[in-house]
Amino acid sequence: MTEIVASNPEVREFKSYPPKPRKLTGSSIAILVFLTMCAAFVAIPLYVIIVTSLKDMAQIRFGDIFSLPEVWTLEPWRVAWDEVCSGVTCEGVKIGFFNSIMILIPSLILSIGLSAVTGYALALWNVKWAGTFLFILFTAAFVPFQIIMIPLIIMSGIIKVYGTVWGVAIVHAVLAMPLLTLIFRNYYKDIPSEIMNAAIMDSGSFWKIFGEIILPMSGNIMIVVLILQITSIWNDFLIGLTFGGIGTKPMTVILANSVITSRGEVTYNVDMAAALLTAIPPLLIYFVLGKFFVQGITAGAIKG
Amino acid sequence: MPCVEFRNIAKQYGRVTVLDELDLTVEDGEFLVLLGPSGCGKTTLLNLLAGLIETTAGTITIDGRDVTEADPKDRGLAMVFQSYALYPTKTVRGNLRFGLSSQKLDKAEVDRRVAWAAKLLQIEPLLDRKPGQLSGGQRQRVAIGRALVKNVGVFLFDEPLSNLDAKLRTEMRLEIKRLHNELHQTIVYVTHDQIEAMTMATRIAVMDGGVIQQIGTPDEIYETPANLFVAQFIGAPAMNMLKGTLKVAGDRVTAQLDEVGAELDLSGHAFASAPENGAPIVAGLRPEHFSVGQTAESEATSFALPVRYTEKTGGDATAFLNTKSDNGLLAVRVDPALVAALESGGDLAVSFPASRINLFDARSGQRM
Amino acid sequence: MQVRWSKWSPRIALIPAVVITAVAFVGAICWTIYISFTRSRRFPEYEIDFSEWGRQYERLFNDGAWETSLQNLLVLGIGSALAIVLGFILAAMIEREKRGEGFFRTIFLYPLAVSLIVTGIVWRWLFNPDLGIENFLQQLGFENASFNWLAAPDTAMYGIILASIWHGSGFYMALMLAGLKGINTEIWSAAKLDGVSFWRFYIEIVIPMMKFTFLTCAILLSLGVVKAYDIIVAMTNGGPGSSTWMPAFFTINAYAGRSNIAYASAAAVIMLLITAAIFIPLVLVTAWQTRRREAQQV
Secondary structure, three states: OHHHHOOOOOOOOOOOOOOOOOOOOHHHHHHHHHHHHHHHHHHHHHHHHHHHHOOOHHHHHOOOOOOOOOOOOOHHHHHHHHOOOEOOEOOOOHHHHHHHHHHHHHHHHHHHHHHHHHHHHHHHOOOOOHHHHHHHHHHHOOOOOHHHHHHHHHHHHHOOOOEOHHHHHHHHHHHHHHHHHHHHHHHHHOOOHHHHHHHHHHOOOHHHHHHHHHHHHHHHHHHHHHHHHHHHHHHOOHHHHHHEOOOOOOHHHHHHHHHHOOOOOOOHHHHHHHHHHHHHHHHHHHHHOHHHHHHHHHHOHHHO | OEEEEEEEEEEEEOOEEEEEEEEEEEEOOOEEEEEOOOOOOHHHHHHHHHOOOOOOEEEEEEOOEEOOOOOHHHOOEEEEOOOOOOOOOOOHHHHHHHOOOOOOOOHHHHHHHHHHHHHHHOOHHHOOOOHHHOOHHHHHHHHHHHHHOOOOOEEEEEOOOOOOOHHHHHHHHHHHHHHHHHHOOEEEEEEOOHHHHHHHOOEEEEEEOOEEEEEEOHHHHHHOOOEHHHHHHOOOOOOEEEEEEEEEEOOEEEEEEOOOOEEEEOOOOOOOOOOOOOOEEEEEEOHHHOEEOOOOOOOOEEEEEEEEEEEEEOOEEEEEEEOOOOOOEEEEEEOHHHHHHHOOOOEEEEEEOHHHOEEEEOOOOEEO | OOOOHHHHHHHHHHHHHHHHHHHHHHHHHHHHHHHOOOOOOOOOOOOOOHHHOOHHHHHHHOOHHHHHHHHHHHHHHHHHOHHHHHHHHHHHHHHHHOOOHHHHHHHHHHHHHOOHHHHHHHHHHHOOOOOOHHHHHHHHOOOOOOOOHHHOOOOHHHHHHHHHHHHHHHHHHHHHHHHHHOOOHHHHHHHHHHOOOHHHHHHHHHHHHOHHHHHHHHHHHHHHHHHOOHHHHHHOOOOOOOOOOOHHHHHHHHHHHOOOHHHHHHHHHHHHHHHHHHHHHHHHHHHHHHHHHHHHHO
16 A cells, blocks of 8 residues: 555645845856847847937937937838838838738748648658658758749749739748748657557548648647748848839838938938838747747758 | 468568568457567567558458558558557547548447447546546557547557556556457557566467567467577576486486586477487476475486575565576575575575476577 | 558648749759850840850959959858857856846847848948937047948948848857757766866867857858848948949849849859858768767667
């Protein structure tokens, strides 16, 4: 009757002790000072961009970029959203915002759907040439965009998607496929082979096993990949620039056009507001889902 | 009627041959245990039967149907895995149901079978839990349940008890045996644990190096091992192996065992072929067949050797005696009451009945 | 014999990925390489004049802007390597101090969520001679302070380097932190017991143990530098003159600005070769590490 004698750790109560305060030594202080200075260097641009976007031009012309707004105004934000000119159209960065969303959604569905299935097939099913194919994908993930850009432009012209949001979305999905497939494959590879064997004996259906067993087990990696993809598609400039047409360019391109190639008097507060508006979606994701974000960028590291 | 038949099976990974020219028949309703050390090919054989890996050559038939090229789900098998392999995102009920997904059954039948298996295994209160919320023993029951609901003729077990602690293992051993007695289905069970094999099997196939060394009932395997490997693999403490040489003089056959300094009278031994004078042999003596002191039995061999140490495991005790060769040990099962007396050292006189001797040809390793 | 769908469905599922790889990557690369030997201008021409098949490459290496691009590649590569050094120092200090780890990590990493276009626009604003940091410093009394780097050809690249370091050091910090946490804690304890000094411990023990993390960082950084385009557009748009051109910028310009497909293709092929030169060591390191990990498991 050993069970009765044995103490039950769940029942036993432990005294709670107050946390011991750590001593603040000289080297600790030096390190914290250095880290704080570096943090200031990293944080200052964000601070400057925010305060500038809330000032009026009169104060900006006076200089002193670090000062707080004397008159707090949201006018630059309104102008940036609604009125700023990009090329010949003056309808604000909101056009780009909606274009970016229109690009984002189909390319997320396409790239993640395709890559998850491909990664699953390569990791858990016996495909003889899987090793070779993975190596090709690994190589493809590193290829500079410029080497495939011109043929992709020609091909997207042939299938009549060049210059449309669909064109940009498809190119994003194609370019993301190798890396995302590798990420999914590495995740699925760690699923115990016995679970896969059991599923093969129980069902044997490639799609049923994917839908009922594997997909429900991919929650974590899905969030990581989703964040990685949202950030990289939202922040992309080059693909949007080369594949987007008039009126279908993403937010980064609209922003660059309005800030860099604007004529007449430069309204820095509007520029900064437009830049902030563009940066807010990924920043929001970062500050809310930081843990997954770090996993995502580390997994997607090879994207550079 | 043979239920499962392997004919001329070969399995190679690249240049490495794991199994070659293997034949094995499993009768209907049999509980066959594939027993052997790790790397002996027993799990490979099971996976070949399940269809999880493909044969290099040979055919596998189940219930007379050639399934060598069939999909795992079409073979009419159910399998219980070592790590249980429960689907972590599904409830227990979902796990059992998914086991039926390849059989096209209506919902009522699925529910009926799930309820039946849950009742049989006493996992009804767990049906809506996820595997992560279950203990090891409960997971094991669910894994067995997932196999049972399929209502197939052949069940495969791949070392299902190796992740359980000793107490649970004993319980589950009885449980599986009970299920077999109630359901009479054919079971092919892989393990490296001889206790599991001895307690559950109707027949045991002992494997080593990709070859089936012996196949027989637990008693046959234990009492009359076919060769040196089986003799040494089965039994704990292991069978004592003593080298010797045969002497044939007319009708009288003896063997001189130098290690214990005794002569064995083998005149009454049923040799498989005529004994040859001067042939090297190995005599196998099980520790529990010794008796301490002199016996009345005339055909017994007696000798005395110094005690090196004793081991007491609850109700049993074993004395280890120094043999005359370097570092040689002879294990003798003794009455635990004797242990105290033996610890003071000195010689222990033992005798061994001739009828219990296992005799092997030292050159071929085969039983004589 | 019955069809074994378990054999065929994974292969069917792989068809889209295989087709995409074959067409959009392998096929497209071959096409670009082929075109780089032709005389194509606005539209692709498929005839190769074998007497002067290498004319695009010849032109390329006689082009001053291309020479600048390659030089800048080196300058940006070496300059932004500071981000790795900074990343390591930050990671080591965070790992040692532990206090405020979450806070500092969050601050150091946020630039990575900001697009390079926005990064460039912000730093352009900070570099603004009349209203930016230079003005601020002069108002503070540093009359000779000069922070108008982007306006002069010989300092413009430094401005881009600074912005790249701001954007990237957090990323390298995260990789280094992961590497540092991978070091066996017993080694830290042993060093503490032995009384090894702070500096010696890092230089003699930690850095050698992290050589593969450093190598990975260096390779990732190089690949990023080869692709550098957005930041150039946002900060200088290649200027002043062509002083901040980079190969990626040059290639896009040859295509979109000069409408010369063959010329752009030749530049892209050189970019591919540079990438390959960086990529091959990565493959070797990865293979080596995988083998080592497997050997450890056995």
